[in-house]
Amino acid sequence: MYVIVEIQGQQFKVEQGKKIFVHHIGNVESGATLEFEKVLLVDADGAITVGAPTVAGAKVMAEVVSPLVKGDKVLVFHKKRRKGHRKLNGHRQQFTEVIIKEIVA
Numbered sequence: 001m002y003v004i005v006e007i008q009g010q011q012f013k014v015e016q017g018k019k020i021f022v023h024h025i026g027n028v029e030s031g032a033t034l035e036f037e038k039v040l041l042v043d044a045d046g047a048i049t050v051g052a053p054t055v056a057g058a059k060v061m062a063e064v065v066s067p068l069v070k071g072d073k074v075l076v077f078h079k080k081r082r083k084g085h086r087k088l089n090g091h092r093q094q095f096t097e098v099i100i101k102e103i104v105a
Contacts, residue, residue: 001045003103005060006038014060014100021069024094028067034098036060042105049105061102069095 002015008023028034039058042049049055071093078087 001103001105002043003039003058003060003105004041005036006040007036011040014103016100016103019065019097019099021071021095021097023096024068025064025096028064028096030064030067032064032067033101034062034064036062039105044105055105057104059104060100061104062098063101064096065099066097069097071095 002013004011004013006012008025010023012020012022014020025034037054037059039055039060040051040053042055042058049058051058074091074093076089076091078089079085
């Protein structure tokens with residue numbers, strides 16, 4: 001059984017016991033329980049239910065493993081040729097690691 005759930009504006013395909021990295025969720029602690037109710041699709045062993053826009057009564061229960069995980073560093077380099085202009089910026093995205101505990105369909 002899997003579901004498509006919307007978390008912080010992104011859609012994830014989740015199954016029970018799966019770990020995912022979502023955009024940083026503020027004010028949560030390690031071990032806290034989160035509930036996501038924007039379930040867009042439910043696949044229960046071949047029986048697919050598509051929401052319009054969400055599936056009524058479906059929700060996903062998750063537990064926070066790590067409240068702050070930093071992603072890989074991304075370097076953004078700007079250059080204008082023949083002008084002597086160069087600029088280098090770095091960015092590390094912050095994530096929250098959660099594990100899916102239960103899916104209620």
